[in-house]
Amino acid sequence: MSEHPTTHYRTIWISDVHLGTKGCQASALLDFLKHTESDTLYLVGDIIDGWQLKGKWFWPQSHNDVIQKILRKCRQGTRVVFVPGNHDSFARHYVQQNFGGIEVVEETEHTTADGKRLWILHGDRFDGVVQFAPWLAYVGDHLYTVALTFNMWLNSARARMGLGYWSLSQYLKQKVKNAVSYISAFEDAVMQEARKNNYDGVVCGHIHKAEIREVDGILYCNDGDWVESMTALVEHADGSLHIVTWTPPAVVREKKPKRNRLRDTVVTTPAASTPLAEPVSRTATEREENVPAHTDESDKQEPSSVIQA
């Protein structure tokens, strides 16, 4: 058995984990937390999805494991700072308090090793400022293909009913354009506020889109999410910032011998490819060892949980 390399960072930021929802990639996050260490770990909101838990209780072991892992890091000397988001806003009642060593703050400030002052906040406070629909950001390419097929079917039906041609793809393209406008409007609003408050940059989450970009001397960093893209923002010892896209461990379905039809091994691979992402290669041994006990939620990503920012 080979030793798993553990990467040490000065700082790690994660957000939008949405524990308590089926979309949450808890085992991938657990794997990431096992193989990384940091002086400081920022939880930038929407870690636990209080909205979902209010409705229907969904709390598998892996979700518990994530919480336990974070608490263990805290005990072992990692400074853990929790900045609640809109889905775990219940924690905003406990601001300035301490839970098992985890500091809870409404928003905070971080100074990088090279002296950049970064404003740390979840980002939902800009929802009022930004007037586009965030869920439209997640209309993916494959959905577009499905839409084109559906469009053909729809229009042959419309033709039979004597109706004119209606382009679903045009409609969706417009929606995607709006989503892109939403993201840039969000980023602009956040950066404008950071500049007003004399920060050098900002780290937020909320819109489930990892990014590092600098506009007119203001750094915009978004640590992404653990529902779809499995991304974290990290700071190296020299103060440089990067987005890490984590390759989740293979998820092997247990085969049911009763049936004739053997189900294939399901391997989840992340679709995300962030230009700034650091590729993380994993060995076959690691993958096998990290097979989670539960398998169901990992391969059934519900779009509904993906799209809520």
Ligand SMILES: [Mn+2]
């Ligand atoms: Mn949010």
